[in-house]
Amino acid sequence: MTDPHTTGTSSHGHGPFIAAIDQGTTSSRCIVFDKDGRIVSVHQKEHEQIFPKPGWVEHDAVEIWTNVQEVVAGALDKAGITAADVKAIGITNQRETTLLWDKKTGEPVHNAIVWQDTRTDALCKELGRNVGQDRFRRETGLPLASYFSGPKVRWLLDNVEGLRERAERGEILFGTMDSWVIWNLTGGTEGGVHVTDVTNASRTMLMNLYTMKWDDKILASMEIPAAVLPEIRSSSEVYGLAKGGILDGIPVASALGDQQAALFGQTCFAEGEAKSTYGTGTFMLMNTGETPVNSYNGLLTTVGYRIGDQKAVYALEGSIAVTGSLVQWMRDQMGLINSAAEIETLALSVEDNGGAYFVPAFSGLFAPYWRSDARGVIAGLTRYVTKAHIARAVLEATAWQTREITDAMTKDSGVELTALKVDGGMTSNNLLMQTLSDFLDAPVVRPMVAETTCLGAAYAAGLAVGFWPDTDALRANWRRAAEWTPRMDAEQREREYKNWLKAVERSMGWLEEEE
Numbered sequence: 001m002t003d004p005h006t007t008g009t010s011s012h013g014h015g016p017f018i019a020a021i022d023q024g025t026t027s028s029r030c031i032v033f034d035k036d037g038r039i040v041s042v043h044q045k046e047h048e049q050i051f052p053k054p055g056w057v058e059h060d061a062v063e064i065w066t067n068v069q070e071v072v073a074g075a076l077d078k079a080g081i082t083a084a085d086v087k088a089i090g091i092t093n094q095r096e097t098t099l100l101w102d103k104k105t106g107e108p109v110h111n112a113i114v115w116q117d118t119r120t121d122a123l124c125k126e127l128g129r130n131v132g133q134d135r136f137r138r139e140t141g142l143p144l145a146s147y148f149s150g151p152k153v154r155w156l157l158d159n160v161e162g163l164r165e166r167a168e169r170g171e172i173l174f175g176t177m178d179s180w181v182i183w184n185l186t187g188g189t190e191g192g193v194h195v196t197d198v199t200n201a202s203r204t205m206l207m208n209l210y211t212m213k214w215d216d217k218i219l220a221s222m223e224i225p226a227a228v229l230p231e232i233r234s235s236s237e238v239y240g241l242a243k244g245g246i247l248d249g250i251p252v253a254s255a256l257g258d259q260q261a262a263l264f265g266q267t268c269f270a271e272g273e274a275k276s277t278y279g280t281g282t283f284m285l286m287n288t289g290e291t292p293v294n295s296y297n298g299l300l301t302t303v304g305y306r307i308g309d310q311k312a313v314y315a316l317e318g319s320i321a322v323t324g325s326l327v328q329w330m331r332d333q334m335g336l337i338n339s340a341a342e343i344e345t346l347a348l349s350v351e352d353n354g355g356a357y358f359v360p361a362f363s364g365l366f367a368p369y370w371r372s373d374a375r376g377v378i379a380g381l382t383r384y385v386t387k388a389h390i391a392r393a394v395l396e397a398t399a400w401q402t403r404e405i406t407d408a409m410t411k412d413s414g415v416e417l418t419a420l421k422v423d424g425g426m427t428s429n430n431l432l433m434q435t436l437s438d439f440l441d442a443p444v445v446r447p448m449v450a451e452t453t454c455l456g457a458a459y460a461a462g463l464a465v466g467f468w469p470d471t472d473a474l475r476a477n478w479r480r481a482a483e484w485t486p487r488m489d490a491e492q493r494e495r496e497y498k499n500w501l502k503a504v505e506r507s508m509g510w511l512e513e514e515e
C-alpha cells in the first residue's frame, strides 16, 4: 500500500517547468508539467488510512509531509531536472481535512481529522439547534455537516487536553492540508507562511462567502479563537519562496482545493461549464460566475477560484462521499478483488446487477441529501446474487449518485447538461464511464490529461509567475482523449433509477439521534 509509484518520463524538451503537489485523501503525488500542459513525470505515494472507531478517519500529517517531500524529489528525479528548471510550485489538496499544530515545534497536536470522519455529527446537530441551520448556510454556502472543517477544529479544541488554552495564547496553528504543506515548504518553524486560499477557506464553514473573510460571528458560535486561523489569500499568487529542501528558493504560487483545481485544470472558466472528478469520493462542480448561486436542491455554494486580485469565481458543487473508496473497501476490507482495476473485470463477468443496489452511505449521505443518519446498505439481495453482481452494483452506485447530482444541478442553475467532462482515477474504468453515460443519458468526455487536479494547480501557479499569459492560453491545451455516448433504453434507465432511489431511502434513518 505504501510503495512509491512512478510513471512516465518523456522527451518534452527543456524547461522551464511547473511542479504541482497534490496532497490527496489516498496519496500524495507530484507532477511536473511542461508549457503545453503535458505531463513530464509523476511520483506518487499512498499514506495510511487510520480508522480508530466506526465512522472516524484520520491521517498522520507527519507521514504526509514526509511523503510530499519524497514525491517531489521523485518527480524531479524522474524528469531528470533540478529545482533550477522549476519556475513555480502549485499546491492542491484534499479539502476540509483538519489539522492543528504547534507553531514553535511544528508538531501536530493530533492526527488530522479527515473530511469523511463523522465524529462531529452530534456537535453539528447541537449547533443546528442552538444557532440554526440556515445561519451557517446563508453566510458560508454550506449545510451544517460533519464534512466541513469548523466543527472538526471545535472537536479538537474540546477534546485534546489543554489545547484550547494553548490556542488562545496563540501557540497553535490551524490548517487544511494546503496550509500544512505551504507552511512546511516555506520554512516551517523557521518562518513558514501560514496561509490558505479562498477555495479551501470556503470549505471550513468559517469563511463568509461574500466578504471572503473569516466570519467573527460564526467563529464565536463555534468557539474557535481567531488566533489559530491562516491568512486567506487568492488561489493564484506567490505566497512565499520554498525554504530548505530540494525546492529551495522556488516560488510557491498557487493553492486550490483539489476539486476546484480540477475545475481549473478542465478549463471550466465560463459560466455553466462543469466537471466531475472520480477519486476517493466524487465531486461535480459547475462554474456559476462572479456571484454565488444559492442551492435549493442539496448542493453546496463554494468558491471556484480567484486569480490574484481579480474577482472571485463561484461554483455549485455536488459532493459524493464514497465512490473510489468503495472500490478500495471491496479490495482491502472484503478481499473480493486484488486491485481497483479488477473490479471492472469482475463486473464484466455478468450482464447486470442481478437485482442488487449498493448505497455506500459509509459517512452518511452527502449531496443532495445531507443525511448523517444514513449508513450503507445493499438492497435487493437474493440467493442469485454473486460477488460479480455486487461489483456491478458498486460501479452503478457511482453512476446513480452522479445522476442525482446532475438532476439537482439542472434545477439550481437552469443549465441542461449537454456533456460531462470527467477526470480522476476511476475514469480509467471503461465500464463505469459507459454506465455513467447511460444513466445520465449524455456524453461523457475525458481530456488527454486526466490528472486535471495537478494540472489546475500547475496552471494557477504558472499564471501567477507569468509562465502562461492568461486563461485563453490554458484553454488551448485542453484536448479530448475519450468519449462515451448513451446506449441504454430510456424505459430501462428510469425503471432502474426508481430502484436506486428506493434503495437510498432504505439507507436513511439507520442511526438514532443519541448515537
Ligand SMILES: Nc1ncnc2c1ncn2[C@@H]1O[C@H](COP(=O)(O)OP(=O)(O)O)[C@@H](O)[C@H]1O
Residues within 6 Å of the ligand: 024, 025, 026, 027, 278, 279, 280, 281, 323, 324, 325, 326, 327, 328, 340, 341, 342, 343, 344, 424, 425, 426, 428, 429
Ligand atoms: N480501474 C478502476 N476502477 C474503479 N475504481 C478505480 C480504478 N482505478 C482506481 N480506482 C479508484 O480511484 C481512486 C483513486 O483515484 P484518485 O483520483 O487517485 O483518488 P484521490 O485523488 O481521491 O486519492 C481509488 O479510490 C481507487 O479505488
Ligand SMILES: O=P(O)(O)OC[C@H](O)CO
Residues within 6 Å of the ligand: 023, 024, 025, 026, 093, 094, 095, 096, 115, 257, 258, 259, 279, 280, 281
Ligand atoms: O482527495 P480526493 O480527490 O478524494 O478529494 C477529497 C475532497 O477534496 C473532499 O472534499
